[in-house]
Amino acid sequence: MDRVEAVPVVINGQAxxxxxxxxxxATVQDYLDAVNRFIEAAQCYRARKPEADSCFACDLCCQERIPVTLIDALNMAEGDLGRFVGEMLHVYVEGRVVDITMGLNEAGKCLCLDSSRGLCRNYGKRPLVCQTFICCPLTRDARKLREEIVNAGEDELVRKWFKIKTWNNNLIIHEAVSPRPDPGDYPRTPFAGAVSYRQVRLKDVCTPRLWKRITEKKEVF
Ligand code: SF4
Ligand code: SF4
Structure with a gap:
């Protein structure tokens, strides 16, 4: 039996x-494996492309805010995190809030997207949020779990970002509104020290309430 399962359900008539x-x-990698298995089995409805039974060559979800976790960035950076953050990500700072997402081109599409083919150039290393997004209905718990993992992982990337400086000792910022970033706002997360999703336990990322629900297999829609 798998440690985590994405279980098919019908919500408002859609799979x-x-x-x-x-x-x-169970680890975050177990969760990723479960969602990937579910998506590959093509058992679900695709709200943005209802006629399709796969996501192949559809790039509709590669043109929006794509948050990035520390592990995503380490996987994609190939050893040079500073260069990767500067060239491929987008760091937006508004007041004390820091948001790090995939960079978008002038057409508003992810920098990793090959627009001519509608395919990801970095598919094998694509961020967790890309691996786990499928435009089908999710239960409230499934949605919340994804959100909690992504938020913790992005916060850990922000913690790391405070330590990455440009040649003249500035933080890497692509866009800002009254920036006042403060490392004190970003305490350690369960991702601290991890270099792989196999090293992060789901239990440590979840709120106790959500953990109880997803381990007791209680259906909450
Ligand atoms: S999940 Fe993304 S790629 Fe797949 S059908 Fe929906 S919008 Fe297209
Ligand atoms: S990393 Fe790949 S899958 Fe994710 S948004 Fe960019 S092009 Fe799409």
């Missing part, structure tokens, strides 16, 4: 999924 965790030691 989607719920998440169940069978093993308290």
């Amino acid at each position: 989607g999924y719920d998440i169940r965790v069978a093993d308290p030691g």
Whole structure:
């Protein structure tokens, strides 16, 4: 039995999924594997492309805000995190809030997208948010779990970003409104020290309430 399962469910008449965790030691990688298995099995409805039974060559979700976790950035950076953050990501600072996402081109499409083919140039290393997005219905718990993982992972990237400086000792910022970033706003997360999703336990990322629901396999829509 898999440690995490994306279980097919029907929500408002459309095929989607719920998440169940069978093993308290399950990791974020187990969650990613479960969602990838579900998507590859093509059992779900695709709201943005209802006629399709796969996402192949559809790039509609590669043109929006794509948050990036520390592990995503390490996977894609190939050893040079500073260069990667500067060239491929977008750091937006508004007051004390820092948001780090995939960079977009002038057409508003992700810098990793090959627009002529509608395919990701970095598919094998694409961010967690890309691997786990499918435009089908999700249960409230499945949505919340994804959100909590992405938020913690992005916060850890922000913690790391405070330590990456440009040649003249400035922070890398692409866009800002009254920036006042403060490292004190970004405490350690369960991603601290991890270099792989296998090293981050789902239990540590989830709120206790959500953890209880997804491990007790209670259906909450
Ligand atoms: S999940 Fe993204 S790629 Fe797949 S059909 Fe929906 S919008 Fe297109
Ligand atoms: S990284 Fe790849 S899958 Fe993710 S938004 Fe960019 S092009 Fe799309």
